[in-house]
């Protein structure tokens with residue numbers, strides 16, 4: 001009996017320890033995903049070493065274009081931190097006017113999809129471009145081209161909806177309500193409902209309260225084994241445990257565009273966050289196109305190239321448009 005009681009308390013102790021470790025790992029990874037380091041000379045060296053493996057996509061533009069020769073470029077763009085700068089209020093993450101104009105041109109010249117953790121409707125309200133395909137909720141809510149539609153024809157207004165996690169919507173709504181109540185006591189905490197996933201925002205929470213907030217999230221998630229947690233830039237993201245992510249969404253969109261197992265396509269995926277790594281991995285394993293990480297700081301990544309911030313993303317996209325325009329002029333004047 002005594003042995004049994006000891007075992008139980010030992011088990012409880014181990015469980016608590018496991019819980020504490022989980023919370024600390026999440027908090028560490030939130031910290032790592034948004035580094036704010038001042039530039040010292042050793043950090044400059046670290047950055048140069050990193051850039052040797054992940055050079056600037058602006059510097060490598062000509063090489064990249066020559067690799068895409070004869071292939072259809074398709075652009076995949078993350079939203080927050082890629083097309084729009086990171087801001088404290090997620091409802092105010094607007095693109096600059098310049099970015100919006102460039103994005104419009106990109107979508108005119110190349111099949112283009114926005115792949116985001118956001119709710120699809122919300123991101124559409126920020127972007128408002130009909131020619132773009134939208135994959136919201138980390139790819140779990142895709143408004144994309146009709147299967148095997150001819151890629152040359154664009155979306156023609158004909159789209160289809162793919163929602164592989166639709167059965168989780170009631171659960172997500174339930175957890176959203178619970179988390180709203182449970183996180184009320186943490187000043188600055190905010191929960192965002194992204195339809196098939198949730199975001200718990202840490203950006204406006206004092207760092208000393210990060211662990212208590214993460215602990216609230218852990219306690220709620222304990223009751224929902226069919227949901228899992230991932231980390232982003234000062235955010236914890238709660239999603240269904242289905243095998244679906246931005247990488248799968250990218251493959252799905254390529255297939256829908258008629259480029260399944262095709263050599264004729266050159267996908268360019270640009271993103272800044274952990275969730276974009278799934279897409280970079282897919283491109284690497286297919287040996288196709290390029291992944292571009294948006295980051296000012298060295299980070300472990302599966303992307304080949306880098307850009308520092310959304311303003312460099314805009315420059316890169318503009319060069320792509322200019323190159324396309326000039327290649328059209330050259331072809332028509334031949």
Ligand SMILES: O=P(O)(O)OC[C@H]1O[C@H](O[C@H]2O[C@H](CO)[C@@H](O)[C@H](O)[C@H]2O)[C@H](O)[C@@H](O)[C@@H]1O
Pocket residue numbers: 078079080081085086087088089090093115116117118192194199201202203232233234235237273275
């Ligand atoms: O896949 P993404 O488009 O990058 O979406 C990921 C999360 O982006 C948003 O949060 C991030 O941007 C906010 C606005 O700049 C910022 O306040 C927050 O700290 C960042 O994590 C969005 O609000 C989340 O729902 C997305 O999961």
